[in-house]
Amino acid sequence: MGGGSLPGETLASAGVAVGTGAATRLLGALRRGDPPVIARIEDDRVVIDLRTVDADALGELAQAIERARRVVG
Numbered sequence: 001m002g003g004g005s006l007p008g009e010t011l012a013s014a015g016v017a018v019g020t021g022a023a024t025r026l027l028g029a030l031r032r033g034d035p036p037v038i039a040r041i042e043d044d045r046v047v048i049d050l051r052t053v054d055a056d057a058l059g060e061l062a063q064a065i066e067r068a069r070r071v072v073g
Contacts, residue, residue, distance in 0.1 A: 013051035018065060020046065022072050029068035037064050 020026045023041045030037040030046065039048040053061055 011051065013049055015050055016048045016065075017042070017045040018048070018069075019044070020069070020072065025072045026068055029071040030064065033064050033068055035060070035064060037061065037068070 018026065023044050023046050026046050027039055027041055030039055030048075037048060039046050041047070048061070048065075050058075
């Protein structure tokens with residue numbers, strides 16, 4: 001937390017994990033999307049942390065994920 005200033009501390013959060021056979025390609029499609037979605041890969045799944053996503057933007061996020069999944073195939 002804080003760029004390493006509190007290495008033993010954590011922040012509570014929730015996330016979405018998207019399983020796919022092409023996690024790297026899905027992550028790239030999300031980052032190149034409009035709006036771009038910043039995520040990470042864990043255990044061959046794309047993980048999107050929802051801590052900083054406003055509740056009003058959840059529908060837009062879902063649409064961005066679906067568009068990226070169609071690009072990847």
